[in-house]
Amino acid sequence: MSDTIININALTPAETEEAVNQAGETKTRLTGAKAFVSAMFAGMFIGFGALFFLIITSDPALTWGPKRFLGGLAFCMGLVLVLCCGAELFTGNSLMASDLASKRISWPAMLRNWVIVWFGNFAGALLLVTLIALAGTMGLNDGAVGATAVATAVGKVTPGWGVLFVRGILCNILVCLAVRVGFSARSVADKVLGILLPIAGFVAMGFEHCVANMFFLPIGLVSSLMGYGTDAAGALTVPGILANLSAATLGNIVGGTVVVALGYWFINRRPAAQAV
Template structure:
């Protein structure tokens, strides 16, 4: 008689790991956003400030990339805006993938406030530290770019484009800048939520491209981007670039503060109310 032996699996054999490649659901994304917001309030002041400096510089690099690719006069208006928007995306890609504190993205912390996970004081402290950290990071980059002579590229076309871009942002009514700031941060915070929902770096990068390229192409106002665009425009004007740009005289310190005041308040409303609070209400609020 033949004996049949049934081979038993080894008890200590490693079990396959289940990998979920699907993006997080909106409810799961909301949970991830709120968890990140709580962690932001627990970070030390100095670390928060330095991380915010990184974000200001990263967004500045994206803004510089925008100036480089849009300084070609041979490009027509539509393609120039789209290509420039895609170039600008580099800034948010660096922020989300490398890790940094971005003021506009931190509007999503209002979800934690609505859920009573953080206090008004913690929220305000984070926003103030991050806003000024973003500004310092952007200004450090402006200084380095000016010393590097980058504005002189393409026979000075980059510097002239910087002046024209800054003049176009400053020579708007305060109300228009404010509304464009609202619209801008709706798209930015939606892009950040896409980043939270992604399972991989590739998903994260692809997911944020269109919302960010879109807000740039549409001419909306992002206060952190303007922390680079406006000072580099002023430095370029003082260096003699863009002398024939209409409205260039307005590119000065009062003009910069005028734009940033409206863009900042608009960004807060757009991100905090139309995205953070609204998505908390839909996905996390207990009826």
């Protein structure tokens, strides 16, 4: 009986590209209902990471730098759950653009997935916001968690649309690179360790992730209505929330598709003479 050789090395960039493309093809074959429910899970997972961030950063004893770093590490829980448990995340699905460039999927198939997953992520995030509000979680630390939720949300609706758009680009460059690291890993431990710094980094740097904001902004609004963070509550409005989500979403698409997906597709694509 021949010995089985187990390769513990990470996939090469070219092998990772193929794994990403195979996953993209699989995503287009999901039924609408399965894609939506899977996306709801992802929205909730990212929301849990965002809530973990709020709890960590509500500690007044932490100085600014350590607070951002530790909060970023806490937020990583969301993507860890998405990659290890399996769920449809809109920002990560930007990588499907490489399948499109390789003509492995069609425009309608990709856009259908994106629309279903975006709304599924939002539904999952809003469901979690409802449950968290009912659980009284915003009252933790003598209401500091609720106040932090309001302050975080206000900080996200205050910048101009263009600034938020650029922050969205920068965010999804790091998120999609983290997803590629996850695809290249051969074990759960590899996935977790590989995504920690890119995700903690984008959070600490203050970039904008549309799915995270589907939780951060509604929970901030709900917390303000519950009486937390009253000094800044007036800055939170539904039009402001929608403006942030539109800028972050479009920026995330550009960062994920143009920079990461198409960039690595160009680097790893086979010349036409070898493609037969």
